[in-house]
Amino acid sequence: MRQARPAARRRFVLGSVAMGAIAALGAMPAAFAADKKIVLGFSQIGAESEWRTANSASIKSAAKESGIDLKFADAQQKQENQIKALRAFIAQKVDVIALSPVVETGWGTVLREAKAAGIPVILTDRTVQETDTTLWATFMGSDFVEEGRRAAKWLTDKVKSRPAGKEIRIVELQGTVGAAPALDRKKGFEEGIKADPRLKIVRSQTGDFSRAKGKEVMEAFLKAEGRNIDVLYAHNDDMAIGAIQAIEEAGLKPAKDILIISIDGVKGAFQAMVAGKLNVTVECSPLLGPQLMQTVKDLKAGKTVPRRIVTEEGVFPVEVAAQELPKRKY
Numbered sequence: 001m002r003q004a005r006p007a008a009r010r011r012f013v014l015g016s017v018a019m020g021a022i023a024a025l026g027a028m029p030a031a032f033a034a035d036k037k038i039v040l041g042f043s044q045i046g047a048e049s050e051w052r053t054a055n056s057a058s059i060k061s062a063a064k065e066s067g068i069d070l071k072f073a074d075a076q077q078k079q080e081n082q083i084k085a086l087r088a089f090i091a092q093k094v095d096v097i098a099l100s101p102v103v104e105t106g107w108g109t110v111l112r113e114a115k116a117a118g119i120p121v122i123l124t125d126r127t128v129q130e131t132d133t134t135l136w137a138t139f140m141g142s143d144f145v146e147e148g149r150r151a152a153k154w155l156t157d158k159v160k161s162r163p164a165g166k167e168i169r170i171v172e173l174q175g176t177v178g179a180a181p182a183l184d185r186k187k188g189f190e191e192g193i194k195a196d197p198r199l200k201i202v203r204s205q206t207g208d209f210s211r212a213k214g215k216e217v218m219e220a221f222l223k224a225e226g227r228n229i230d231v232l233y234a235h236n237d238d239m240a241i242g243a244i245q246a247i248e249e250a251g252l253k254p255a256k257d258i259l260i261i262s263i264d265g266v267k268g269a270f271q272a273m274v275a276g277k278l279n280v281t282v283e284c285s286p287l288l289g290p291q292l293m294q295t296v297k298d299l300k301a302g303k304t305v306p307r308r309i310v311t312e313e314g315v316f317p318v319e320v321a322a323q324e325l326p327k328r329k330y
Contacts, residue, residue: 037069038300040293041089042098045126046077048210049238050266054330055100055125055286062289068296077102077176077208086110090117096296098122103178104129111135120299124288126180133307137299140291140309142284144184150282150315151185151233151261152192155199158259158279165198168230171221172204173214173243175235181284182206185235185263202229207239214239218246227252234262237269237281244277255279255318265316267328273321283313286330 040063047053056072063070071094073085079102089097090113097119101107107128114121115135123139159168172189175182186204193199203221207214214234221229232247234240240262247254254260254277262269265283272278291309298305316324 037067038096038296039069039071039092039094040096040098040296041071041073041085041092041094043073043075043082043085043089043100045075045082045100045102047074048077048208049236049264050268050330051236051238051264051284051286052209054266055288058287058289058330059098059292060289062293066290066293066297068293075102079103079106083107083110086114090114090119093117094119095300096120096122098124098292098296100125101128101180102126102176104180104183105178108132108135122292122295122299124292125286128180138295138305138307138309140288140295140311142181142311142313144181144284145188145191147181147263147282147284147313148185148188148190149192150188151263151280152189154280154282154315154317155231155233155259155261156193156196159196159198162198167200168196168198169225169228170199170201170231170233171218171225171229172201173207173217173232173234173239174204175206175209175239177206179209181263182209182235189233199231201233207234207242209236209238211238211242214242215246216242218243219250222246222250222252227257229258231259231261234260237262237264237266237272240278240281241268241272244272248277265313265328266330267325270316270321270325270328273316273318274325276318278318280315280317282315285311285313 042059044056075081097114108130120137123136125141127139205217207217232243240260244254247258260278261280263282263284265281269278269281295305
């Protein structure tokens with residue numbers, strides 16, 4: 001019995017050491033958690049325009065600089081691809097989901113799934129139409145209605161000196177059917193021109209925010225209206241640039257025979273203005289990456305973020321294009 005006691009004591013000491021080691025191991029994940037990267041799942045619409053390409057580049061660059069693990073999914077302009085991506089993010093248990101929705105409707109089910117999983121959602125660039133606004137933490141992006149109003153304001157100022165009573169015929173290249181910027185830019189523009197009875201939209205059709213489709217639809221407008229088009233209002237620069245090609249091929253001078261107003265403020269629009277082929281572009285900045293990453297960090301830290309984060313933007317007529325072009329980052 002005398003010899004058993006030291007052994008028992010040794011077993012107790014060894015047991016204590018082992019338990020201490022286990023306790024230390026148990027504490028390690030918490031220590032490591034401080035260094036664990038935030039995981040962001042981002043569902044992008046696609047790469048249909050210079051703006052969208054710049055938007056994706058800004059987000060990827062900002063994620064890298066912020067030390068955030070970005071899971072990036074390109075939906076190729078299909079809502080079903082975005083819904084699949086969101087469900088994949090939920091299954092992967094990402095920390096935050098960011099979504100640029102291709103259209104406004106049809107998101108309720110998948111957003112409720114994200115909410116049930118405890119994953120906050122940030123809407124970027126475009127919003128959704130859902131009665132339950134608790135399904136997303138914030139919407140970050142431009143005021144599309146205001147962009148339409150700014151486009152209209154430039155036009156109404158421009159045509160003030162034209163003869164009273166003479167109809168000013170406008171053709172409109174809309175963005176993707178059902179998309180927030182297409183709906184809102186149309187709404188804001190129509191609000192802005194209604195005070196001048198001379199201004200009349202005679203044709204309006206989607207160009208899907210793409211250069212090729214913008215050219216195709218403008219060709220149809222020109223075929224139908226001939227030289228009776230005074231103004232082209234394009235919901236983005238890429239469609240306007242495509243339309244410029246169609247106008248030139250029809251033997252007309254863009255920005256002279258037909259005033260051209262577009263939205264986004266991409267470098268290509270400034271180049272077109274410098275070449276005298278576009279009259280004005282209303283800025284819609286795609287450089288949301290840094291703001292998005294800061295918001296992701298704030299949400300992960302449990303901070304309250306604003307429900308609406310608006311980006312600051314301007315209007316750039318042809319007169320300032322040459323001096324502004326070297327400053328453009330996209």
